[in-house]
Amino acid sequence: MQTPENILKKALLAGQLQHGIWLTSGTGILAEMAGNAGFDWCLIDGEHGPNTVSDILPQLQALAVSGTPAVVRIPNAEAWMVKQVLDLGCQTVLVPMIDDAGMAQDMARAMRYPPQGNRGMGAVLARATGFGTVADYAQDANEQVCLLVQAESTAAVANIDAIAATEGVDGVFVGPADLSADMGYPDQPDHPEVEQAIDHLIARTVAAGKVAGIITFDETRFDEYAKKGVTFLGVGGDMVVLNTALRGLAGRVSR
Numbered sequence: 001m002q003t004p005e006n007i008l009k010k011a012l013l014a015g016q017l018q019h020g021i022w023l024t025s026g027t028g029i030l031a032e033m034a035g036n037a038g039f040d041w042c043l044i045d046g047e048h049g050p051n052t053v054s055d056i057l058p059q060l061q062a063l064a065v066s067g068t069p070a071v072v073r074i075p076n077a078e079a080w081m082v083k084q085v086l087d088l089g090c091q092t093v094l095v096p097m098i099d100d101a102g103m104a105q106d107m108a109r110a111m112r113y114p115p116q117g118n119r120g121m122g123a124v125l126a127r128a129t130g131f132g133t134v135a136d137y138a139q140d141a142n143e144q145v146c147l148l149v150q151a152e153s154t155a156a157v158a159n160i161d162a163i164a165a166t167e168g169v170d171g172v173f174v175g176p177a178d179l180s181a182d183m184g185y186p187d188q189p190d191h192p193e194v195e196q197a198i199d200h201l202i203a204r205t206v207a208a209g210k211v212a213g214i215i216t217f218d219e220t221r222f223d224e225y226a227k228k229g230v231t232f233l234g235v236g237g238d239m240v241v242l243n244t245a246l247r248g249l250a251g252r253v254s255r
Protein backbone atom coordinates (compact mmCIF):
# COMPACT_ATOMS: atom_id res chain seq x y z
CA MET A 1 0.00 0.00 0.00
CA GLN A 2 1.37 3.40 -1.01
CA THR A 3 0.80 6.84 0.49
CA PRO A 4 -2.40 7.98 -1.27
CA GLU A 5 -1.88 10.73 -3.85
CA ASN A 6 -3.66 13.94 -2.88
CA ILE A 7 -5.62 14.33 -6.11
CA LEU A 8 -7.27 17.52 -4.87
CA LYS A 9 -3.87 19.15 -4.20
CA LYS A 10 -2.65 17.98 -7.61
CA ALA A 11 -5.67 19.50 -9.37
CA LEU A 12 -5.46 22.77 -7.42
CA LEU A 13 -1.72 23.16 -8.07
CA ALA A 14 -2.47 22.56 -11.76
CA GLY A 15 -4.86 25.51 -11.66
CA GLN A 16 -7.98 23.41 -12.11
CA LEU A 17 -11.22 24.85 -10.67
CA GLN A 18 -12.51 22.53 -7.95
CA HIS A 19 -16.05 22.97 -6.59
CA GLY A 20 -16.88 21.68 -3.14
CA ILE A 21 -19.48 21.54 -0.38
CA TRP A 22 -19.35 22.29 3.35
CA LEU A 23 -20.46 19.36 5.53
CA THR A 24 -21.91 20.42 8.89
CA SER A 25 -24.33 17.60 9.67
CA GLY A 26 -21.73 15.65 11.63
CA THR A 27 -22.94 12.39 10.10
CA GLY A 28 -21.37 9.79 7.86
CA ILE A 29 -24.65 9.36 5.97
CA LEU A 30 -24.65 12.96 4.73
CA ALA A 31 -20.95 12.68 3.90
CA GLU A 32 -21.73 9.55 1.87
CA MET A 33 -24.56 11.36 0.05
CA ALA A 34 -22.42 14.42 -0.68
CA GLY A 35 -19.43 12.29 -1.64
CA ASN A 36 -21.53 10.49 -4.26
CA ALA A 37 -23.20 13.68 -5.51
CA GLY A 38 -20.37 14.72 -7.85
CA PHE A 39 -18.46 17.50 -6.06
CA ASP A 40 -14.71 17.80 -6.50
CA TRP A 41 -14.24 17.94 -2.71
CA CYS A 42 -16.22 17.78 0.51
CA LEU A 43 -15.16 19.79 3.56
CA ILE A 44 -15.89 18.39 7.02
CA ASP A 45 -16.31 21.50 9.14
CA GLY A 46 -14.91 21.23 12.63
CA GLU A 47 -15.30 24.96 13.25
CA HIS A 48 -19.05 25.45 12.79
CA GLY A 49 -20.24 21.84 12.55
CA PRO A 50 -20.65 19.31 15.40
CA ASN A 51 -17.50 17.51 14.25
CA THR A 52 -15.06 16.14 16.80
CA VAL A 53 -12.39 13.73 15.56
CA SER A 54 -14.79 10.90 16.46
CA ASP A 55 -17.38 12.43 14.15
CA ILE A 56 -14.82 13.19 11.43
CA LEU A 57 -13.65 9.57 11.14
CA PRO A 58 -16.88 8.03 9.71
CA GLN A 59 -17.17 10.97 7.33
CA LEU A 60 -13.62 10.42 6.08
CA GLN A 61 -14.45 6.73 5.65
CA ALA A 62 -17.62 7.52 3.71
CA LEU A 63 -15.80 9.99 1.46
CA ALA A 64 -12.98 7.49 0.86
CA VAL A 65 -15.55 4.99 -0.45
CA SER A 66 -17.04 7.63 -2.75
CA GLY A 67 -13.61 8.68 -4.06
CA THR A 68 -14.32 12.36 -3.39
CA PRO A 69 -11.36 14.09 -1.73
CA ALA A 70 -11.95 15.18 1.86
CA VAL A 71 -10.93 18.47 3.41
CA VAL A 72 -11.16 19.05 7.16
CA ARG A 73 -11.45 22.48 8.71
CA ILE A 74 -10.11 22.38 12.25
CA PRO A 75 -11.78 24.66 14.82
CA ASN A 76 -8.72 26.77 15.55
CA ALA A 77 -5.07 27.22 14.59
CA GLU A 78 -3.74 24.56 16.98
CA ALA A 79 -0.93 22.14 16.05
CA TRP A 80 -2.49 19.28 18.03
CA MET A 81 -5.68 19.60 15.95
CA VAL A 82 -3.63 19.34 12.74
CA LYS A 83 -1.86 16.25 14.07
CA GLN A 84 -5.13 14.50 14.90
CA VAL A 85 -6.82 15.02 11.54
CA LEU A 86 -3.69 14.13 9.53
CA ASP A 87 -3.24 10.91 11.50
CA LEU A 88 -6.93 10.19 10.83
CA GLY A 89 -5.97 10.15 7.15
CA CYS A 90 -7.09 13.60 6.04
CA GLN A 91 -4.61 15.12 3.60
CA THR A 92 -6.03 18.63 3.06
CA VAL A 93 -6.56 20.88 6.08
CA LEU A 94 -8.25 24.28 6.23
CA VAL A 95 -7.22 26.45 9.19
CA PRO A 96 -9.41 29.42 10.15
CA MET A 97 -8.47 32.92 11.28
CA ILE A 98 -4.85 33.17 10.19
CA ASP A 99 -3.86 36.82 10.69
CA ASP A 100 -0.13 36.89 9.98
CA ALA A 101 2.82 34.96 8.59
CA GLY A 102 3.84 33.70 12.03
CA MET A 103 0.53 31.91 12.49
CA ALA A 104 0.74 30.57 8.94
CA GLN A 105 4.26 29.27 9.53
CA ASP A 106 3.21 27.53 12.74
CA MET A 107 0.48 25.68 10.84
CA ALA A 108 2.80 24.86 7.93
CA ARG A 109 5.26 23.29 10.36
CA ALA A 110 2.49 21.37 12.15
CA MET A 111 1.48 19.83 8.81
CA ARG A 112 4.89 18.34 7.99
CA TYR A 113 7.42 15.94 9.46
CA PRO A 114 10.94 17.11 10.21
CA PRO A 115 12.99 18.70 8.79
CA GLN A 116 10.26 20.81 7.10
CA GLY A 117 8.12 20.80 10.20
CA ASN A 118 7.38 19.39 13.62
CA ARG A 119 4.49 16.96 13.03
CA GLY A 120 4.83 14.19 15.57
CA MET A 121 5.84 10.76 14.32
CA GLY A 122 3.24 8.13 15.11
CA ALA A 123 1.10 7.65 12.04
CA VAL A 124 2.17 4.01 12.02
CA LEU A 125 -0.49 3.60 14.73
CA ALA A 126 -3.10 5.48 12.73
CA ARG A 127 -5.50 5.28 9.83
CA ALA A 128 -3.26 7.56 7.74
CA THR A 129 -0.88 4.65 7.14
CA GLY A 130 -3.51 1.92 7.15
CA PHE A 131 -2.26 1.19 10.70
CA GLY A 132 1.28 0.50 9.54
CA THR A 133 0.48 -0.85 6.07
CA VAL A 134 1.95 2.12 4.17
CA ALA A 135 5.69 1.58 4.43
CA ASP A 136 6.98 4.95 3.20
CA TYR A 137 4.37 7.29 4.67
CA ALA A 138 6.91 9.31 6.70
CA GLN A 139 8.94 9.96 3.54
CA ASP A 140 5.97 10.73 1.29
CA ALA A 141 3.48 12.52 3.55
CA ASN A 142 5.00 16.02 3.44
CA GLU A 143 4.50 16.13 -0.33
CA GLN A 144 0.90 14.92 -0.21
CA VAL A 145 -0.51 17.11 2.56
CA CYS A 146 -2.12 20.41 1.58
CA LEU A 147 -2.50 23.42 3.88
CA LEU A 148 -5.11 26.05 3.16
CA VAL A 149 -5.16 28.98 5.58
CA GLN A 150 -8.05 31.39 6.01
CA ALA A 151 -7.60 35.10 5.56
CA GLU A 152 -10.67 36.65 7.20
CA SER A 153 -9.62 39.76 9.13
CA THR A 154 -8.28 43.27 8.55
CA ALA A 155 -4.96 42.02 9.90
CA ALA A 156 -4.88 39.26 7.27
CA VAL A 157 -5.61 41.84 4.56
CA ALA A 158 -2.63 43.88 5.73
CA ASN A 159 -0.42 40.79 5.94
CA ILE A 160 -1.63 38.85 2.91
CA ASP A 161 1.63 38.98 0.94
CA ALA A 162 3.60 37.55 3.88
CA ILE A 163 0.90 34.97 4.61
CA ALA A 164 0.72 33.81 0.99
CA ALA A 165 4.52 33.71 0.68
CA THR A 166 4.88 31.46 3.72
CA GLU A 167 6.63 28.21 2.81
CA GLY A 168 4.32 25.26 3.35
CA VAL A 169 1.14 27.28 2.80
CA ASP A 170 -0.44 25.82 -0.32
CA GLY A 171 -3.38 28.19 -0.51
CA VAL A 172 -5.32 31.05 1.05
CA PHE A 173 -9.08 30.81 1.56
CA VAL A 174 -11.07 34.00 2.03
CA GLY A 175 -13.76 33.87 4.70
CA PRO A 176 -16.31 36.48 3.64
CA ALA A 177 -18.47 36.22 6.77
CA ASP A 178 -15.70 36.68 9.31
CA LEU A 179 -13.92 39.24 7.16
CA SER A 180 -17.04 41.39 6.90
CA ALA A 181 -17.61 41.17 10.64
CA ASP A 182 -14.01 42.13 11.41
CA MET A 183 -14.32 45.07 9.02
CA GLY A 184 -17.38 46.29 10.91
CA TYR A 185 -19.98 45.05 8.45
CA PRO A 186 -21.32 41.85 10.08
CA ASP A 187 -23.47 39.75 7.72
CA GLN A 188 -22.62 42.14 4.86
CA PRO A 189 -20.06 40.22 2.76
CA ASP A 190 -21.36 42.10 -0.27
CA HIS A 191 -20.52 45.53 1.23
CA PRO A 192 -18.34 47.42 -1.29
CA GLU A 193 -15.46 47.74 1.15
CA VAL A 194 -15.62 44.03 1.94
CA GLU A 195 -15.79 43.14 -1.75
CA GLN A 196 -12.71 45.29 -2.32
CA ALA A 197 -10.84 43.49 0.46
CA ILE A 198 -11.91 40.10 -0.90
CA ASP A 199 -10.65 41.02 -4.37
CA HIS A 200 -7.36 42.16 -2.86
CA LEU A 201 -6.90 38.91 -0.93
CA ILE A 202 -7.64 36.80 -4.00
CA ALA A 203 -5.41 38.89 -6.27
CA ARG A 204 -2.43 38.85 -3.91
CA THR A 205 -2.80 35.10 -3.32
CA VAL A 206 -2.87 34.41 -7.05
CA ALA A 207 0.08 36.76 -7.56
CA ALA A 208 2.02 34.71 -5.01
CA GLY A 209 1.37 31.59 -7.06
CA LYS A 210 -0.78 30.02 -4.36
CA VAL A 211 -4.24 28.45 -4.49
CA ALA A 212 -7.03 30.96 -3.90
CA GLY A 213 -10.30 29.89 -2.32
CA ILE A 214 -13.61 31.31 -1.21
CA ILE A 215 -17.18 30.20 -0.52
CA THR A 216 -20.36 31.67 -1.88
CA PHE A 217 -23.89 30.33 -1.87
CA ASP A 218 -24.76 32.62 -4.81
CA GLU A 219 -24.59 30.51 -7.97
CA THR A 220 -24.50 33.67 -10.11
CA ARG A 221 -21.06 34.46 -8.69
CA PHE A 222 -19.29 31.16 -9.32
CA ASP A 223 -17.91 32.23 -12.71
CA GLU A 224 -16.93 35.65 -11.38
CA TYR A 225 -14.70 34.14 -8.71
CA ALA A 226 -13.26 31.63 -11.17
CA LYS A 227 -12.32 34.52 -13.49
CA LYS A 228 -10.56 36.22 -10.55
CA GLY A 229 -8.38 33.13 -10.15
CA VAL A 230 -10.22 31.18 -7.44
CA THR A 231 -9.78 27.42 -7.89
CA PHE A 232 -10.91 26.16 -4.45
CA LEU A 233 -14.55 27.24 -4.65
CA GLY A 234 -17.07 26.39 -1.93
CA VAL A 235 -20.58 26.39 -3.38
CA GLY A 236 -22.80 25.65 -0.42
CA GLY A 237 -23.47 23.84 2.82
CA ASP A 238 -25.18 20.47 3.18
CA MET A 239 -27.57 21.50 5.93
CA VAL A 240 -28.51 24.77 4.20
CA VAL A 241 -29.30 22.84 1.03
CA LEU A 242 -31.35 20.27 2.99
CA ASN A 243 -33.20 22.91 5.01
CA THR A 244 -34.06 24.89 1.88
CA ALA A 245 -35.30 21.77 0.08
CA LEU A 246 -37.40 20.62 3.04
CA ARG A 247 -39.03 24.02 3.56
CA GLY A 248 -39.61 24.40 -0.15
CA LEU A 249 -41.38 21.03 -0.40
CA ALA A 250 -43.42 21.72 2.73
CA GLY A 251 -44.42 25.07 1.32
CA ARG A 252 -45.63 23.49 -1.89
CA VAL A 253 -47.85 20.92 -0.18
CA SER A 254 -48.98 22.80 2.92
CA ARG A 255 -52.70 23.54 3.11
Ligand SMILES: O=C(O)C(=O)C[C@H](O)[C@@H](O)CO
Binding pocket: 022, 048, 096, 150, 152, 174, 175, 176, 177, 178, 179, 215
Ligand atom coordinates in the same frame (compact mmCIF):
# COMPACT_ATOMS: atom_id res chain seq x y z
O1 LIG B 1 -15.89 33.53 7.35
C1 LIG B 1 -16.40 32.80 6.47
O2 LIG B 1 -17.20 33.20 5.58
C2 LIG B 1 -15.98 31.38 6.45
O3 LIG B 1 -15.00 31.01 7.09
C3 LIG B 1 -16.87 30.43 5.74
C4 LIG B 1 -18.05 30.14 6.63
O4 LIG B 1 -17.60 29.55 7.83
C5 LIG B 1 -18.99 29.20 5.90
O5 LIG B 1 -19.66 28.42 6.79
C6 LIG B 1 -19.99 29.98 5.08
O6 LIG B 1 -20.56 31.01 5.85
